[in-house]
Amino acid sequence: MVAGMVLALNGDEAAAYAVKQCKPDVIAAYPITPQTIIVERLSEFVADGELDAEFISAESEHSALSACIGASAMGARTYTATASQGLALMYEMLFVASSFRLPIVMSVANRALNSPLNIWNDMSDTMGARDCGWIQIYNENAQEVYDFTIQAFRIAEDHGVLLPVMVCHDGFIVSHSTEGVETLSDSEVDSFLPPRDPVYPLDVERPVTIGCVGVPEYYPEIKYQQEVATKKSISKIKEIMNEFNEDFGRNYGIIEEYRMEDAEVAILTIGSASGTAKDAVDEMRTEGKPVGLLKLRLFRPLPVKDLRKALSDVKVVGVVDRHISFGALGGALNMEVRAALYEMKDRPHVMGFPTGLGGRDIRVEHFIKIADELLKIAERDMLEEDYRVVGCRGPGCIGP
Amino acid sequence: MALKSLPLHEYLSPGHRLCAGCGEGVTIRQILKAFDEPPIICNATSCLEVSTTPFPYTAWRTPWIHPAFECTGAVAAGIEAAQKALIRKGRKKKWNVVLGLAGDGGTYDIGLQALSGALERGHKFIYVCYTNDAYMNTGIQRSGATPKAAWTTTSPAGRVIPGKTEWQKDLMKIVVAHDIPYAATVSASYPMDLQRKMRKTIQADGPAFILALSPCPRGWRTPPHLTIELGRLAVQTCMFPLYEVENGQYRVTMKPKRKLPVEYYLRPQGRFRHLFTPKTRQDIISEIQAHVDKKWEELQRLEQLT
Amino acid sequence: MKTWDEVPFAGYILEPGNAESYKTGDWRSRQKPVLSQEKCTFCLLCWIYCPDGAIVRKEDAVEIDYYHCKGCGICSYECPSGAIRMKSELEET
């Protein structure tokens, strides 16, 4: 492949191609649908001598992330990729990676969790891992996957951040859909992403103990330090995103607005659903309905202030989650957006719409139904339900 | 090689909080004396890990990382791979030995998969399993390494069931089945044998494995001064034979002049007390003896065969 | 005690072997090892068997480091020359 050109890549290939250009030292991964193409491509790059990295074919995702932890602690640039059950199996080590402040980058091709077994898309995997201390970036298409995989290394390794980053894209919908991706040249990537400069690597000359016993007298201090670092990373992430925008003519933000001018109700999406939602908004707008769209790119750390600012003028927000948080208020995104807006003086109503579960199509008409529901709430100025599942047959749901 | 020739360095400093008379303290000190410069250590959750690193103290004078319980093989693999890549790319000058340390719980049970994966992939690292035959860190629960009939808090010597009902897992066979360059058993009661074997692990071109018996006064219900004696008795009764498997070749490195009855090993230990009181359970003792005899003969056959 | 902005990065411990300053000698409850230099043959068995590195190896002698010795009695039990006796903590040495 020639660099610095428009290449026909699917989401997985875009991730693999970006990773190759970022020159990781160690890749440790385990294959799982729909992430498989990423590890296959990277194996090929290594086998063909196009990428000088150690590729560890781990015997499980737990070991894949464990190996990444060892490699990253040595000071290596380290990458892994997974999905669904694989991420669930990594759960324990996710906390360890972030608590050690190791700048590991991981692609996740979002996929539903068992049971029943389902290889198709939803976000049960990464939403369930939202409190593991990783930065989470959600992408709409292969172009974004490419651009944010490169930025992820830069963000993770920045000395003002030093946190692991999950770069998420929807399984199959993005991972397996080919589109034209505008790539950067290798030298452009090199200039944007300098080699990693590790802070306290495992080094015989300067022995360090990593992973002590945190007795109650110290545990809160160590954890609060991590919380402050995670919160503070938002401004760094914005800074790096702006630099990328300027260098390469992109226009990314941690939240993106679409036709939000004079909007009375807003749909808030994450990931690939945003594209379909835009079409729905366009349709509503031609009918003169005041509907806008917000696309959240950065879910961890949660950009609370930006959310408040972006939603300060609407009457109702419909939050489209792609998973269910059982027995709570729909999905995690809905709950967190509600919580973020709660202390606003004229806060909007917030209703959740968990949808697209296990690969169920989300179509334009779904979003139109959601928007109509939001307009009704605006008129009543009252919320009757905390959430309603969209794309499911039967009473109480908006289906099919 | 004599004791006097061993280095003075203490890569595990005094001031660690292992119990008085803990076999792990002796074993790890001796293991580290095989090194001329500090290895990079990856430690599993265990008594050793907990007792050596209560923040803000560390007893380690080596680079040391403890991520979790079951991942030692995988983390060591990552450290090894990173070194390879960094050296190749000129970002690290020298190779350092990678040493994985884990107890029996972290190896026989929960860490077996990660160990197997790392052995199969052939990473160049040393894995030392220090076994005290049970989950001592959580308060003496049975593991795959617990010997038959031993009392633990989850294999109690009850009125009906006399301690653990299953035989100890033969971990060495599992490890050897990976066809790695070197695997051996060691006991700190035989320090020169241990040194010789550790030096071989450092030379090995690929994964090397050490199984070290590490008596535990608290869990074995034994007086602390008997730690070294118990290691000796384990070897002399052939309950824990000392041998090595070098490129598939078995060699017993310590053949007892007179093989002692297993009773010599069992009787001093409180965890086997129910075999001797209120009445002697000769049936169980004989069963253990027969098992040990069978395994010992098998080992000698393997030595002849390979 | 250190505040969150003073504790080292991510709870890493940056002073290798600083546990040495921690006194485990307090753990001895009843007995302590007492060494007779006359009887000692400098075979170094006590040194290699001590779990705590509390037998200090000098040029041609060994010494007991009471700041760290936990009084387990291994050294005394293993010394082939009877050069180390366990004595009551209260006894004068």
Ligand code: SF4
């Ligand atoms: S009594 Fe135990 S801790 Fe003290 S010096 Fe002797 S062997 Fe070491």
Ligand code: SF4
């Ligand atoms: S074991 Fe006894 S004889 Fe040997 S060095 Fe120690 S005190 Fe001296």
